[in-house]
Amino acid sequence: MVDTIFEVIEQYACIIIFGAVGILFFIYPFIEKRMTFNIKDIALYWTIGAFFAALAIAILVQNGVVIGVLLTSLFGALFLWVGVSTLYDVSRHNIEVKGILIKIKEISSFSRRRRIHYELTFNVPEKRAEYTVKYASPKRGYTVGKTFAVYIPENGNTAFIHRDLWSIVGIIELLFGGVWIALLLKILNII
Numbered sequence: 001m002v003d004t005i006f007e008v009i010e011q012y013a014c015i016i017i018f019g020a021v022g023i024l025f026f027i028y029p030f031i032e033k034r035m036t037f038n039i040k041d042i043a044l045y046w047t048i049g050a051f052f053a054a055l056a057i058a059i060l061v062q063n064g065v066v067i068g069v070l071l072t073s074l075f076g077a078l079f080l081w082v083g084v085s086t087l088y089d090v091s092r093h094n095i096e097v098k099g100i101l102i103k104i105k106e107i108s109s110f111s112r113r114r115r116i117h118y119e120l121t122f123n124v125p126e127k128r129a130e131y132t133v134k135y136a137s138p139k140r141g142y143t144v145g146k147t148f149a150v151y152i153p154e155n156g157n158t159a160f161i162h163r164d165l166w167s168i169v170g171i172i173e174l175l176f177g178g179v180w181i182a183l184l185l186k187i188l189n190i191i
Contacts, residue, residue: 011059018056025049047078068187076180083173090167093151093160099124099131101144118142122150122159131159 003011026049029042051071058067099122107117118136123129131152136142150159160166 015056015059018052022049022053050074072184076177076184079173079177083170083177086170092153095152097124098147099150100147104142131157133159133161136161
């Protein structure tokens with residue numbers, strides 16, 4: 001099949017665009033002036049970057065099986081990593097204490113439905129320290145000055161309120177990672 005010059009230009013333009021978007025997502029977490037990204041955010045950006053880079057490679061080599069293997073291994077590894085890190089965080093926050101809520105910060109996502117969650121700051125008198133819960137559901141009524149049970153680690157100033165919920169989320173992420181890796185093994189058996 002003979003490609004016209006316009007089809008070739010279109011193909012290489014797509015390769016350049018997808019590759020540039022992939023590179024942008026790879027380097028974006030490191031060009032921020034405030035390095036506020038944690039490892040989960042960086043993994044998300046790298047996954048998006050790898051997806052666009054894989055699309056560029058797919059157009060370049062015109063081989064769908066290679067790209068299927070790349071994307072499947074990428075998603076499997078990402079889900080396994082996030083699941084393990086979530087379960088590690090939950091297991092590390094194993095000390096249950098009573099904390100007095102001293103500050104509520106409302107954080108909304110930029111979606112159509114405008115989802116809202118809270119960042120809560122607790123004062124734990126027995127530890128003489130403040131702990132922060134990053135993601136708290138708006139369904140539960142939080143009032144400044146009330147006492148809540150929070151789970152804290154040995155070191156650090158983060159805390160969990162919904163420890164059981166995050167355990168379930170970590171297990172689901174691990175299961176999804178296992179499904180992706182099983183899919184990868186199935187693809188490799190076909191080849």
